[in-house]
Amino acid sequence: MAETIFRKAKSFYDIYERKGGANKEVTHYCPGCGHGILHKLIAEAMDDFGLKEHTVFISPVGCSVFAYYYFDCGNIQAPHGRAPAVATGMKRANPKSVVISYQGDGDLAGIGGNEILQAANRGERISVFFVNNAIYGMTGGQMAPTTLLGMRTTTSPHGRKAGNEGYPLGMCELLSTLKAPAYVERVALTDAKHIMQARKAVRKALKAQVDGKGFTFVEALAACPTNWKVPTREANRWIVEMLEPVFPVKLFKDEIESRESEALEDRTYGPADVVAALDLPTEEPDIAFVRSPQAIKDPQIKVAGFGGQGVLLLGLALAQAGMRAGYHATWLPSYGPEMRGGTANCHVRISEHRIGTPLVHDSDVLIAFNGPSIDKFAPMVKPGGLILYDSSLVDRTIERSDVKAYGLPFTEVADKELGNGKASNFVAMGAFIVASRGVFDEGVVKSILPLVIKRKNMIELNERAVAAGMRIARDALAS
Ligand SMILES: Cc1ncc(C[n+]2csc(CCOP(=O)(O)OP(=O)(O)O)c2C)c(N)n1
Ligand code: SF4
Ligand SMILES: [Mg+2]
Structure with missing residues (x-):
């Protein structure tokens, strides 16, 4: 019997291997989906041009989010239409690499519409x-920017109407201006003739990138029968009869x-x-720091x-001090509109063990x-945790009896003793060294100050702030 070899x-x-489920030899795409066809055309072009070893494939959100299951090259997943921005960074950092931004219509034309516009307008040398x-x-x-007028989707159940949802967005029309x-x-991923045209377009785009010729964009009309x-x-007939009149190939x-x-x-x-x-x-400076057995563990x-x-x-x-003292450490700032005037917070983890997540929900120390x-x-x-708070500014009493809470005048000490209220944070650092029973010591903190304080003339002030914080914490703990 004749055997077909693909x-x-x-x-x-x-x-x-990375794909879930039992069959690790087939993709997760539905039968008839256009993604598989385009994947194949790209992979074959990578083979033929010898690009595998220096290609970075950036996948989006959408069904092709898992393209990294399949492409044996560098892979990054950049959701929400940000693939062109990530591609920009990759390509500029290593111009010789071949960078592919692979995106669907929701991701590219909807969620990240501005990203693609700006990357194209800058002429990034990506495909x-x-x-x-x-x-x-x-x-x-759901409805995408490219959804056809009259087309029913879960978010346009009565059909897309121009007056309500605008017109189908032609990305090639837009970008080519x-x-x-x-x-x-x-191109259209329909019959053999059109797939061969698509193959040519994929190759042309990649070859142009290899030759340093600038931004290349290939739109593929693809089926989503599901x-x-x-x-x-x-589905292919649907592309020809419905999509192509609106999106000419x-x-x-x-x-x-x-x-x-x-x-390049x-x-x-x-x-x-x-x-x-x-x-x-x-x-790194030579720090003679010995961990204290009494210190709070993995705070x-x-x-x-x-x-x-x-x-x-x-x-x-x-x-930084945690790292300098030989621990693993993470810092997760919570930025927001609160940066000036409102509340700001950050999560810090310091651990003898590798840290799974930088998030802190229930803290050991506040x-x-x-x-x-x-x-x-x-x-x-x-x-059993620890709360250190600035008693100069906090007019609350801590109601909890199951934690150790110390109200210390961080701001007052910084203001009156050091002549600069802004150093209150490093007064608190000094208090932490003492109240944490030596997660790290003053020497460790001094050694990292040049890393975190931009204005060199402020380093000495902050060293004094740490010392003052240690002093007031010792007094408070002793009483
Ligand atoms: C901010 C945000 N909004 C919405 C989603 C949900 N989401 C996941 S994929 C996707 C769009 C997929 O559409 P498309 O880019 O056309 O890809 P396709 O699956 O059709 O190939 C959306 C909206 C999300 N993950 N994050
Ligand atoms: S057919 Fe549609 S739902 Fe299925 S994998 Fe392709 S894009 Fe996703
Ligand atoms: Mg889509």
Whole structure:
């Protein structure tokens, strides 16, 4: 009996190990889905041009979110239409790499509409493959910017109406009006003839990138029989009869030949380059720090107060000191509109063990600089935990008897003793050293101050603040 042998591109993994479910040799796409066809065309082009080893494939949100299950190359997943921004960073950092931004219509034209517009307008030297199936496939068929007029989706149950939801958005039409893009083409993943055209377009886009010719964009009209609720065998006809009249298959712009080839520099980076780029000290000071057996174990810390009180900086300093003392450490700032005047907080974890998440929910330690922070976070301190709060500003009493709470005048000490109220955060740092029974010591904190204090003339002030904080904490703990 004759045997049919399908060749799988080498740029695909042989077995899709990362994919869930039993069958690791097939993709998760529905029968008849356009994503699989476009994946194949891209993988084959990567094989034929020898690109696998230096391609970075950026997948979106949408059904193709899991493209990294399949492509055996560098993979990054950048949700919510941000793939062109991530691609920009990747390509600029390593111009010689081939960077692919692969996106659906919800992701590219809807959620991240501005990202693609700006990347195209900058002429980033990336290749964007845009799968237009006129619907949000992954989430069960909501209306996309490319949904056709009259088309029923879960969010346009009576059919899209121009007066209500606007007109189907032509991304090729839009992007080809820009000066920067070198190549913009729309293809259709329907019959053999059109798939061969799509194959050509994919190759052209990738080749142009390899040759340093600028931004390339290929839109592929693709079937989503599942959410169109069209039988698979009719889906291609649906593309031809319904999609193509609105989204004509054609070459919108091709300036590849006339563009100058830009030399693509080959760059690689090691840890030393990162240190140099961040302007960090190359050698760590020799710290004679010995961990205290009495110290709070693996503290999860929340620092909270008004924006502008140095709350986030204190959190960063705690994490840096933790690292310098040889622990694992994380710092998660909570930015918001509150940065100036409202409340700000950050999560810090310091641990002898690797840290699974930087989030702190119930904390071992709360360092609070205002009343609202006490109201919000004191109830979340674990029984047996520690609360240090600025008694100069907090007019609350801590009602809990199952935690140790110390009200210390951080701001008053900074203001009156050091002549600068802004140093209250490092007064609190001193108090933490003492009240945590030596998670790290003063020497460790001194050594990280140059890393976290930008103005060098403020370092000495903050050293004195740490010493003052230690003093007032010792007095409070002794009484
Ligand atoms: C901010 C945000 N909004 C919505 C979602 C839900 N979501 C997941 S995929 C997706 C869009 C998928 O549509 P499309 O980009 O067209 O991809 P397809 O599945 O059709 O290939 C959305 C809205 C989300 N994850 N995050
Ligand atoms: S839901 Fe649609 S886009 Fe998603 S895998 Fe199925 S056919 Fe493809
Ligand atoms: Mg879609």
